[in-house]
Amino acid sequence: MSNEKLLKRALLDEIAIRYGTDKSSKQHDYMRFYEFYFSSFRDQEFTFLELGVGPEDNKGKSLYTWSEYFKNAQVVGVDIRPDAKTIEHDRIIVEIGNLSSLNYLQTLARKFNQNRIILDDASHMWSHQILAFEVLFQTLESGGLYIVEDLHTSFRSLHEQSYADSPVDAFTYFNHLTYCICGRGAQHRNGEKLTLSAMQIALAQQIDMIAFYGKTLLIIKK
Numbered sequence: 001m002s003n004e005k006l007l008k009r010a011l012l013d014e015i016a017i018r019y020g021t022d023k024s025s026k027q028h029d030y031m032r033f034y035e036f037y038f039s040s041f042r043d044q045e046f047t048f049l050e051l052g053v054g055p056e057d058n059k060g061k062s063l064y065t066w067s068e069y070f071k072n073a074q075v076v077g078v079d080i081r082p083d084a085k086t087i088e089h090d091r092i093i094v095e096i097g098n099l100s101s102l103n104y105l106q107t108l109a110r111k112f113n114q115n116r117i118i119l120d121d122a123s124h125m126w127s128h129q130i131l132a133f134e135v136l137f138q139t140l141e142s143g144g145l146y147i148v149e150d151l152h153t154s155f156r157s158l159h160e161q162s163y164a165d166s167p168v169d170a171f172t173y174f175n176h177l178t179y180c181i182c183g184r185g186a187q188h189r190n191g192e193k194l195t196l197s198a199m200q201i202a203l204a205q206q207i208d209m210i211a212f213y214g215k216t217l218l219i220i221k222k
């Protein structure tokens with residue numbers, strides 16, 4: 001059986017191609033992975049929070065995709081650019097703020113405190129990816145999904161460290177969570193190389209599964 005059967009390019013990818021988001025199989029090919037996890041929520045009422053609405057030529061393409069696929073979901077986009085507001089429509093709303101700010105993230109977490117899916121496709125700066133996760137993961141429902149896209153930005157060869165604004169890159173941060181989960185807190189034989197914060201250890205206890213698919217990562221909350 002080929003992998004195409006398990007992770008099918010299906011409806012979500014078709015919609016993504018129609019709106020032209022780079023998450024479709026024309027570019028990053030994330031949708032066949034997401035649909036595997038998203039399909040059981042299709043008709044349900046819930047909140048989908050996406051960090052990053054998109055600059056001019058890409059604006060709102062993923063938000064329109066989620067809104068069409070999830071017929072009853074409230075889709076919330078967050079972006080630093082005030083013009084992102086122009087894509088608001090029917091069940092799509094846009095919040096304007098700076099996701100590098102702890103204060104702003106906490107405000108966002110208070111306003112949207114029960115999310116089913118959170119997807120981080122904003123600046124890809126390592127510190128922003130890590131901080132957003134540490135603040136917003138608490139707002140996920142049990143069984144909810146937290147996604148961090150474009151983790152290739154953690155690798156020097158691809159982006160020459162233009163996203164490197166913290167000592168630990170986002171890929172390493174999330175990879176270290178897998179050690180906590182798999183080892184249930186026990187020290188791994190490479191343990192001396194792991195630097196886990198108290199926050200990471202606490203968050204790992206709330207995680208059921210972490211899956212890496214190409215350049216993206218999906219976490220299921222217990």
Ligand SMILES: C[S@@+](CC[C@H](N)C(=O)[O-])C[C@H]1O[C@@H](n2cnc3c(N)ncnc32)[C@H](O)[C@@H]1O
Pocket residue numbers: 021022023050051052053054055058059060061062063078079080081097098099100121122123128
């Ligand atoms: C890759 S685009 C999002 C694309 C969109 N999700 C899609 O798939 O169509 C990243 C967005 O993050 C926004 N962004 C960058 N830094 C940010 C920050 N510090 N706070 C909030 N948004 C930011 C940019 O303005 C840009 O619109």
